[in-house]
Amino acid sequence: MIRRWNGVRLISDVNAEAGPVFVGAPEIITAPLNDVIDSENFTPRLLALLSNALVWRESRLLRQAFNLGTNDWRVISALSIRPGATSSDISEFVAMNKAVVSKSVNTLIARELIVPADGARGSRHLYLTRAGADMHDRMKPISLEGQEIVLADLSPEEVRQLNALLTRLLQKTPDLSRAADSAEGFDGR
DSSP, X not given: OEEEETTEEEEESSOTTSOOOOSSOSOOOOSOOSSOOOTTTOHHHHHHHHHHHXXXXXXXXXXXXXXXXXXXXXXXXXXXXXXXXXXXXXXXXXXXXXXXXXXXXXXXXXXXXXXXXXXXXXXXXXXXXXXXXXXXXXXXXXXXXXXXXXXXXXOHHHHHHHHHHXXXXXXXXXXXXXXXXXXXXXXXX
């Protein structure tokens, strides 16, 4: 016996191999669509997969070794390059949400790895402490090793070309923001 609700099979007592059971769905697509993204050649997917793998590895190792994560490392690294940066500066420099940067800043202040100069919250200039600089030096090899792993099969010239291409792609990120701002109400039709 097959029972249906609004044309959707709910249960099948007759044939256990009849397929999945769905409840409350008006129409169910069980086969791939004809017009889909080529996931093997969709650059944003490939970049995201690589980034996610690097971040997952790095975050796991940083948590194990230092009880700090990738976001904390990014703030420490940014301040090692740009001492005195504000949270807003860091957010822009590492392309992280300001709330995420703020959480990491608070963690790092509590751990005495960074200190804020006097000023309004969000506009305070931040600096590494000696302990923060030491932490940077201890965390840096974990990050560099991830880069070495993914670039291992590339020649120095290929690495140079890859970095040049990525830099060109990064120059297009303002266009993405403008396109997102102008696409309010976009429904894809």
